Amino acid sequence: MTVIRRLNCFDAPKIKKMISYLGNDDGDKFSKALSHEAFIMLQNLLPLKYKFMPVSFILLEKKEILGLITVVPTNGNPYKINISRLIFQQNLYDVGKRLIDFVIARLGAKGATSFHVTVDQSHDELLDLFMKGCGFRQCSYENLWKLDNFKPCTDKKADFRYCQNSDALKVAALYNSELNNLYKPSLERAKDEYKEPLFAGFTNFYKNRYVLEEPSNHKIIAYLSITTSDNLNFIIDMSVNDGYNISYDEIINFALSEISRRKTKFYAFLKHRQYTKTADVLEKYLHERNLNCIQTQCVLVKDFYKPVKQKENALQIFLFGENELASN
Numbered sequence: 001m002t003v004i005r006r007l008n009c010f011d012a013p014k015i016k017k018m019i020s021y022l023g024n025d026d027g028d029k030f031s032k033a034l035s036h037e038a039f040i041m042l043q044n045l046l047p048l049k050y051k052f053m054p055v056s057f058i059l060l061e062k063k064e065i066l067g068l069i070t071v072v073p074t075n076g077n078p079y080k081i082n083i084s085r086l087i088f089q090q091n092l093y094d095v096g097k098r099l100i101d102f103v104i105a106r107l108g109a110k111g112a113t114s115f116h117v118t119v120d121q122s123h124d125e126l127l128d129l130f131m132k133g134c135g136f137r138q139c140s141y142e143n144l145w146k147l148d149n150f151k152p153c154t155d156k157k158a159d160f161r162y163c164q165n166s167d168a169l170k171v172a173a174l175y176n177s178e179l180n181n182l183y184k185p186s187l188e189r190a191k192d193e194y195k196e197p198l199f200a201g202f203t204n205f206y207k208n209r210y211v212l213e214e215p216s217n218h219k220i221i222a223y224l225s226i227t228t229s230d231n232l233n234f235i236i237d238m239s240v241n242d243g244y245n246i247s248y249d250e251i252i253n254f255a256l257s258e259i260s261r262r263k264t265k266f267y268a269f270l271k272h273r274q275y276t277k278t279a280d281v282l283e284k285y286l287h288e289r290n291l292n293c294i295q296t297q298c299v300l301v302k303d304f305y306k307p308v309k310q311k312e313n314a315l316q317i318f319l320f321g322e323n324e325l326a327s328n
Helices: 007-018 024-039 093-110 123-131 164-178 181-187 248-260 277-286
Strands: 001-006 055-061 064-074 077-088 114-120 138-148 207-215 220-228 233-240 267-273 292-303 316-319 324-325
Touching: 001 093, 007 064, 024 055, 055 093, 064 093, 077 123, 093 114, 093 123, 114 123, 123 138, 123 292, 138 181, 164 233, 181 292, 207 248, 220 248, 233 248, 248 267, 248 292, 267 277
Parallel strands: 077 114, 233 267
Antiparallel strands: 001 055, 055 064, 064 077, 114 292, 138 267, 138 292, 207 220, 220 233, 316 324
């Protein structure tokens, strides 16, 4: 008998055995993260709009765990669900499909409107699983460029300040304005997604956020975030108004100086989002600095629409010859 249920604290030994192939260090970190999630029972009691932490589900057959999936509500928009982890036994892609379909049906019924996942472009089978098997569509790509031996053309740093919750509306407008029109319906962000999470201390990452203003009118012309989940690897992400001549050197100099204030040894990466208007300009800049793209991920999205409840005893009339449809 096959059962899909929420991960709980008693599953920890089985999960540790399942992921033992990862090696001691990675396996321990992974199982520790899952163990923390398994003990958080509060999540079960909250409606979707108040959920803020990862939740994992497992698929069991004859008490053996064959697969696991983890989903995370987007900060500020819990109806936008991110799939952050998917594990299944070797070649059991049907297990992966059942887990994905399960969370879409379960959370969609609770009000979720969209599901997002990023998949490495080299994983053809996994891309097929999401796109052909589960109905996701590919929007675009996100790349990570390693800032190794970065040599800017200037020592100047952009004059960023800390982002505040009162900036959220302007930052969201900046981000959305920089999206190519083709991707706006799927990738636009709401203002609450740029506010400091109420339970920031419970998240599994640390993020600093900054904004750059036009001095004459205090218009926000750039947004910068620096994120880390292990205090060693830091991801720099930025949104820049293409109507202003803002130096990438100065932005990156500022970001690296902020990281070096708290860490002497670290690895920095720049996120390059190919669905923005400035994507080509930024890519040209990165090539000119002789930087290396170390990862390309496909951005996949699935929108969940609830069917509109039809009127009782509705009569539908199909007029085949004239290609018309009427309802009374």
